[in-house]
Amino acid sequence: MPINKAWLFLLLAASGFARAEVPMADMQDEIPAQPKAANLDYFKPRELSEIPKGAFGDKIRKGYQLFVNSQQLSGQYVGNQLNCTNCHLDAGSKAYAAPMWAAYLAYPEFRKKNNRISNFAERVQGCFNFSMNGKAPAIDSPELVAISAYSYWLLMGGLLDAFGMQDQPVPEMSDKALQEGGNVASFKLPGPLTDKVKLDARGHMPGRAFAALDKPAQAPSPARGAKVYEQHCALCHGSEGQGRVMADVPVIPALWGAQSYNWGAGMHRVNTAATFIFENMPLGKAVQLTPQQAWDVAAYMNSRERPQDPRFTKDVATTAKTFHADDNGYYGKELDGSVLGSQAFPATRVK
Ligand code: HEC
Ligand code: HEC
DSSP, X not given: OOGGGGGGGSOOOOOOOOOOOOOGGGTTOOOOOBOOOSOOTTOOOOXXXXXXXXXXXXXXXXXXXXXXXXXXXXTTTBOSSOOHHHHSHHHHTSTTSOOHHHHHHHOSEEEGGGTEEEOHHHHHHHHHHTTTOSOOOOTTSHHHHHHHHHHHHHHHHHHHHHTTOTTSOOOOOOHHHXXXXXXXXXXXXXXXXXXXXXGGGGGGOTTOSOBOOOOOSSOOOHHHHHHHHHHHTHHHHOTTSOOEEETTEEEEOOSSSTTSOOTTSGGGSHHHHHHHHHHHOSTTSOSOSOHHHHXXXXXXXXXXXXXXXXXXXXXXXXXXXXXXXXXXXXXXXXXXXEETTTTOBOSOOOO
């Protein structure tokens, strides 16, 4: 049995779920980096051209459009110049760039910390509020249904193919079921898959989230990272991390400053950014940095100012204490004589 199919065969575990609304504070909970699988060939989403005709297919296509060109929601739900696909690479299908297929199967996800569950659409809302520095669309909005439909389709098409059911169409689901995600007993898998995709393995598809990266030999250093940045990143992302906009279309995303992700986003953590960068950057010629370089450049990038944490309360110190006490980020910390977060750009730059 291919080693990466092993996760599909773990024993079924009964899970008792309790539902409650997910607060802002939980929306960007850290997803632990995953041990890197040697072979990811076991799973491949279907080609876009295989999205079915008709109303259900239209939802999937709309989700894809919003994912790759999130800027069409600029000023409404999106407050910076990013698109989902800037971080979730290859339109959410690249392994270890937090792919949507693996994410879809992982939700609803239970959080031990406060006994809460968040479903798939709620997790997407988190990325709107933080990564996109915007204001999330409502859970049952056409936008969130569409993004959920697209993510579901990436997953289900790939699963059907992986188990020899290439000729089977992806089953349609209601809007309500689409928002939930696949980690729930009521999630319908086509006949033969029911026994194979076990509930307690669904959060662990190889390729989910980011690949674990060795701890650096030396503590991450923004100063060393600045040199890595200049040499390996600035050509594309700009000397001020501002990215590049051509004819009003952002073509290279901003890494810091007013047009980037805000201080509450998952990417602001040095560990999360280091794992992403090591595996995926420089775009087109990854992997070429050493782990130490990835940690250093992540520290540099994430010690520049960016939009304020939208959960901001009272002052930076209070906000840092409430929301950043145990994260691996620079918010509220002093560097080169200034406290990060104190010069932040406005959060939620939407009307
Ligand atoms: C600036 C980079 C960035 C952008 C842009 C971004 N995300 Fe994310 N997203 C992340 C990171 C980082 C994580 C992992 C969260 C963590 O560990 O904190 C994540 C996690 C997720 C997850 C959960 C993944 C899992 O395996 O549990 C979903 C779903 C998601 N994002 C959807 C979206 C959607 C939809 C958009 C566009 C509206 C978007 N993201 C934009 C960085 C980004
Ligand atoms: C060849 C040009 C190029 C180089 C060099 C490059 N990047 Fe990128 N980077 C991109 C593009 C383009 C994207 C968006 C990818 C997409 O949308 O498919 C991106 C996305 C990102 C993102 C996620 C989006 C965001 O704005 O946060 C981060 C973080 C990032 N790059 C960091 C780096 C770092 C650090 C380096 C240097 C080690 C680097 N990149 C080198 C082109 C480049």
